[in-house]
Amino acid sequence: MLRMTHREVKWMLHQSLWKKKDTEVVVSVVPTQIRGNSFTIRHSDMRTLRPHQWLTGEIIECLFHIHAHKCELGTRIYILNHYSAGVILFGKREEVMKHTLSKIHFDSYGAIVSFVHVDGVHWTFLYINAEESTVYLADPARNSAEQAESDNAANKFSDYFKMRRTCCSKTDWVDIKWKRGVMKHPVQQDGNSCGVVVCMMAKEVMEVFPKTPTMAFGTTKKEMAHQRKVLAMEILTASVFDKEVNCAMCAGIKPPGSMPHHTHTDWIQCDSCFRWCHTQCLHMDQKSLEVGDWVCSLCDK
Structure with a gap:
């Protein structure tokens, strides 16, 4: 298999990621934690990593899988699809019932990480630590309601696991008494970096799992611009596209x-x-x- 060299990756960033107009050419294929599945990342997706752009869910979720692989957490942390996470938190019961994930055995994992789309304009980070019986919903923006939102998320997922027992006889995590958790974390300093901050939150959680991280990464515009390049490099170098x-x-x-x-x-x-x-x-x-x-x-x- 011919994978890109470091020099080719840097060329991709300079020539096609930052300068070229959107195309649908495939620039990276990244395996997920589910064998046989992968993310197909196109040039137009990658260009959302440019400064001052809003990251797509595909890019964020791909980066979650890359971080989990690097930390060797593929069998310890389950990465929940962000669409399913949003339905569980904000959807009606009949919608949630379509996302029972009956083939997933949560008892095999120690945690869930995901992220959710809020009001169509913002990403927040979701972390469920089964070992601590704690649900965190961390908002990259400064948000005084974060405790209440984490409390609501704990209740929603408690109901979700009970619903799985009713719908498909799955009893994993049903008896856990879920409680809210609040993590101290940096906040974004512009209107476009919520996705980047969410990726940084996930990375910090995975690096110290099962401990709760002390998040101290920078979020200035300069630091976010640098981090976007780092994330882009990670997607390109993780590719198995030949x-x-x-x-x-x-x-x-x-x-x-x-x-x-x-x-x-x-x-x-x-x-x-x-x-x-x-x-x-x-x-x-x-x-x-x-x-x-x-x-x-x-x-x-």
Whole structure:
């Protein structure tokens, strides 16, 4: 497998992450803690890591999995999908019942980490420590209601685990008497860095788990700009994407919808970055293939 060198990663950051307009070219494929699953990170997703941009949930959740892997916590901390976390905290019962996660055995884990979307404009960090029977909902912004919100989150998850027992006979974590917790943490100093701060919170929690961290990272604009580059580097270096065998548009070896018995696939290679793409993913016909030199949208000036 050909993985990017440190020099190639730095080139990606300088040339395509910060300067190029959004494209849908795949720049990283990062495995999750669930074997066989991965995050496909596209150039447009990565560009949300630029200064003063609002991070997407895909980027934040991908970074959670990277941190868990680095800390060797894949079997100790469960990373709850942020959409499911939001439904559990804010959804109606009939919506929550669609997120029972019946295949997950929470008794196998010591904690849950996640994050939630608040009012469509803000991210908050969710941490559930089963060993302490404590639920934390930490707001990157200065928020006097953080205690009350953590208390509400503890009640919501207590109801959630009881609902799992009713719906799918899952008894894990049902008997825990959940209580709220409050962690002292830095606060964001601008309107765009909540996602970055959430990633930093998760990283600090994982590095000292099962202890409660003492968070002391900086949140000035300069520090956040630097941290965005660090996070981008982590996503690129964690990638298992092989540009020699994977399509830069769908990340697969075979085009989407291909039948197993189909052995022929048309490819085209970028003459600049040397990524390969399925012609089907580019909607290219035979006439388009006769143009001679060709560059992908990421390299097209």
